[in-house]
Amino acid sequence: xxxxxxxxxxxxxxxxxxxxxxxxxxxxxxxxxxxxxxxxxxxxxxxxxxxxxxxxxxxxxxxxxxxxxxxxxxxxxxxxxxxxxxxxxxxxxxxxxxxxxxxxxxxxxxxxx
Amino acid sequence: xxxxxxxxxxxxxxxxxxxxxxxxxxxxxxxxxxxxxxxxxxxxxxxxxxxxxxxxxxxxxxxxxxxxxxxxxxxxxxxxxxxxxxxxxxxxxxxxxxxxxxxxxxxxxxxxxx
Numbered sequence: 192x193x194x195x196x197x198x199x200x201x202x203x204x205x206x207x208x209x210x211x212x213x214x215x216x217x218x219x220x221x222x223x224x225x226x227x228x229x230x231x232x233x234x235x236x237x238x239x240x241x242x243x244x245x246x247x248x249x250x251x252x253x254x255x256x257x258x259x260x261x262x263x264x265x266x267x268x269x270x271x272x273x274x275x276x277x278x279x280x281x282x283x284x285x286x287x288x289x290x291x292x293x294x295x296x297x298x299x300x301x302x303x304x
Numbered sequence: 305x306x307x308x309x310x311x312x313x314x315x316x317x318x319x320x321x322x323x324x325x326x327x328x329x330x331x332x333x334x335x336x337x338x339x340x341x342x343x344x345x346x347x348x349x350x351x352x353x354x355x356x357x358x359x360x361x362x363x364x365x366x367x368x369x370x371x372x373x374x375x376x377x378x379x380x381x382x383x384x385x386x387x388x389x390x391x392x393x394x395x396x397x398x399x400x401x402x403x404x405x406x407x408x409x410x411x412x413x414x415x416x417x418x
Binding site for chain 1: 407
């Protein structure tokens, strides 16, 4: 079964700290992996998209890496700010999975002053 | 900036009533998804359209849920009759062509069934 897992479920860090969020998936045959941010009661905001042929993508303070062979992706957030507090979700499109996004359960991040 | 539009943002309905949600994807996006997200969980696919055709509705409870995208543009998701367990966030997303392209989500519809 094609599954996506995110650990930990929740994370609390002090402002200014660099942090890493983890995403693992069960099948290395993927089209792409996408990281999203979700604020409470809101929809999903796309942060970064990594194609299967890529190793990493960067946007501002965010850097996402992809290691297909180990079935892992990480989202690195530099110099965290209270405004980064949200739930971060990763989603994978598996090849042979009909082009649907399969989501993890997310990591709820709190950045404290 | 182009975005996926959803309405309503919030809906409260009594069980056994009918309810409908609307989604307008980003212009030119052929693929449209409806996801359901229960609080504290990741979104799960209900139905996926490619243009006006359903390509995946394997997780759609077809006895009470229906979805259509008649002209391959906007889409409607209907629940009839609503049950207490249908309370969730309903999210619509679109992408240019599905596999390999970035998906964009709307703000969602928060449904509460009482």
